[in-house]
Amino acid sequence: MTSVAKGELPLRSEHDIVLARQQVRRLTQELKFSLVDQTKMVTAASELARNAMTYGGGGAMHWDVLDVQQRTGLKLLFADEGPGIANMDLAMTDGWTSGKGLGMGLTGAKRLVNDFEIDSKVNGGTRVTITRWK
Amino acid sequence: MEKIPILRMGEFLLVTIQIDMHDQLALKLQDDLSNTITKFGSKGVLIDISSLEMVDSFIGRMVADISGIGKILGAETILVGMQPAVAITLVELGLSLPGVATALNVERGMAILRRKIDADGFDDFSR
């Protein structure tokens, strides 16, 4: 099942977050990412999946294995139909040294991946796309 | 519902986290630990995460909270066995868990706790 280059799974319950983590772990292992890169991607996925659940009222994680000009990558999209982010600037500020809490975990996740895109509309849901290249 | 077992070793409690926890399970652990510390008057808690291949902000916060709660209840907490990949990722994520003591493994962790308790210490040794 993991050799499918494209897929999705729902994020409707807490257990789904665990399933999402396991799926990302399987995918990054199959793609032979280094252990550190695997861990970074799995952790980013955990943060974003939880966001979709907690703030977005549930959604889905879509994955896509990329093969562009000899480079292999894994792209993940976390989409929800929730209330969206009203103040994007605020959501994306977070100093590196603040260890207390990460608010929405967005800035942290951003640092763990190579490409990060976010698209959110008030009452129109949120879509976060992250990509990690080998 | 599954729960994470808490082992009592004299004055200490040992928790070995070996599974991929969902959020509720983590919160339950926090609850169970708080109750167990009080029940036995434990002086120290070792959280062994040497089997954990991922620690995200939720689990990180849980550990920090357990440490804080434990202190209030009279027990020192020490986090042991974090894997290198996990440490690198946590740091990149922005979490440094400043109030949580750490050790390389359970043995070292116990030695540190023992020293701390023998010294009657109120010093903060989360260097």
Added chain:
Amino acid sequence: MSDATMSNVLKKSGKEIQANWARDLANTTASRGRISAAELDQQAAEFIKLLTIVSDHAKASDITAPEFKDIREFLEGISRSRVAQGFSSDETASFIFSLKKPFFAALRQDAGKDADALADQTWRATELLDALGLHTVKTYQKSREEVINRQQREMLELSTPVVKLWDGILALPMIGTLDSARTQVVMENLLQKVVETGAQIAILDITGVPTVDTLVAQHLLKTVTALRLMGAECIISGVRPQIAQTIVHLGVDLQGVTTKANLADALAFALKRTGNSLKS
């Protein structure tokens, strides 16, 4: 149907085509001594076998289709081994392209006087072999890149060796500029060594680091934090006066990290630290 012709020819004259092909290959590739004639023969036989199977497939040149999985994987294996054996990309591709000559010869024989059929068949065959040949080159390039990346990593590790100074004390003399990529590799290596040796203290010696700007300071702090999370202590040594000034002027908070002017002081400190813990 025309496509059946291609596969029929392969089934009928497969052995003959293979023999001619193998002979041509032996004259060019094997003579470089990096691959034995026997191995080439075996690869040729396998390729003909797989080619026969896929030529039964209707859309004979869309090699991304699932029916082509086996032959693709076979060629990927060939590419990887050619990379390892030191062949160039065109030497690797010629493995496929040199099949054309004997294959077309067999097609011609089969077509007899039917020029149209022959032209048609030759076109289909060339389309298929070109696609497979290009796939081989693509995989070759990818394998090459992976080898280069791995070698780069190994060089980075070698240039920053982790040294065991004493029981439980590791030192990492950092030399040269600390950029992001380098620090990552070095950090991973150090953390791994800490786990392997069960070290309590790691000394990062930056005597050989020319400048420390905010970015470098951040990289160092990340390493220190990661070490602490794992349960090891970190000392930064070799801090020169200019660097100390830079750190203060930049407002970098060292967050209680112990720093020493030189490695000797750091070692003395570390010995005392680990000596103390043995007393319990």
